[in-house]
Amino acid sequence: AQSVAQPEDQVNVAEGNPLTVKCTYSVSGNPYLFWYVQYPNRGLQFLLKYITGDNLVKGSYGFEAEFNKSQTSFHLKKPSALVSDSALYFCAVRPRGYQKVTFGTGTKLQVIP
Amino acid sequence: DSGVTQTPKHLITATGQRVTLRCSPRSGDLSVYWYQQSLDQGLQFLIQYYNGEERAKGNILERFSAQQFPDLHSELNLSSLELGDSALYFCASSAQGLAGQETQYFGPGTRLLVL
Numbered sequence: 001a002q003s004v005a006q007p008e009d010q011v012n013v014a015e016g017n018p019l020t021v022k023c024t025y026s027v028s029g030n031p032y033l034f035w036y037v038q039y040p041n042r043g044l045q046f047l048l049k050y051i052t053g054d055n056l057v058k059g060s061y062g063f064e065a066e067f068n069k070s071q072t073s074f075h076l077k078k079p080s081a082l083v084s085d086s087a088l089y090f091c092a093v094r095p096r097g098y099q100k101v102t103f104g105t106g107t108k109l110q111v112i113p
Numbered sequence: 114d115s116g117v118t119q120t121p122k123h124l125i126t127a128t129g130q131r132v133t134l135r136c137s138p139r140s141g142d143l144s145v146y147w148y149q150q151s152l153d154q155g156l157q158f159l160i161q162y163y164n165g166e167e168r169a170k171g172n173i174l175e176r177f178s179a180q181q182f183p184d185l186h187s188e189l190n191l192s193s194l195e196l197g198d199s200a201l202y203f204c205a206s207s208a209q210g211l212a213g214q215e216t217q218y219f220g221p222g223t224r225l226l227v228l
Binding site: 102 | 155158169171214216217221
């Protein structure tokens with residue numbers, strides 16, 4: 001069975017500092033990996049995805065994620081956090097050839113001014 | 114704005130009742146997905162439709178059913194409602210949804226409260 005783990009319920013970071021939101025997954029084969037962000041009372045917004053190729057994926061709003069096959073991780077990063085980045089972040093995995101997508105439990109990012 | 118619309122935004126009903134949630138995908142998108150988001154279970158995939166046909170099924174209860182119509186809008190029917198069904202229900206759409214790599218675009222959600 002496929003699964004996604006976001007080990008931190010909340011991440012606090014000072015504005016201007018780099019941020020990392022962690023995600024590890026368990027699935028057979030090479031999956032598609034996604035990051036979404038959810039602002040209060042809003043739907044999820046797509047940030048970036050890994051399909052194949054370069055392990056460093058660049059996405060919206062200055063976010064990027066690094067795919068590490070050996071560690072089965074797909075951590076979300078940003079060099080310099082903004083207060084407006086404060087939101088709930090979800091990692092998701094979808095095995096190739098299979099339609100069901102599994103989301104992590106979400107990590108609340110709090111950027112402190 | 115993702116281009117996915119959901120109605121109603123809020124729904125309050127009683128246990129045992131039946132409700133219908135509606136979703137209109139982005140223009141041109143053929144796949145529609147339904148999700149349930151609750152505090153205790155997180156974001157759960159319920160079901161996917163592609164061009165009117167069921168494509169994938171997740172953790173959808175037998176009391177729940179969905180369909181996608183010829184104009185590609187979709188409805189999620191929840192029946193014999195229980196208190197535990199109170200949640201935020203999201204619809205998402207994607208252009209095709211067959212290869213698995215496509216980005217899903219989420220609607221704003223319908224907040225269901227069962228009293």
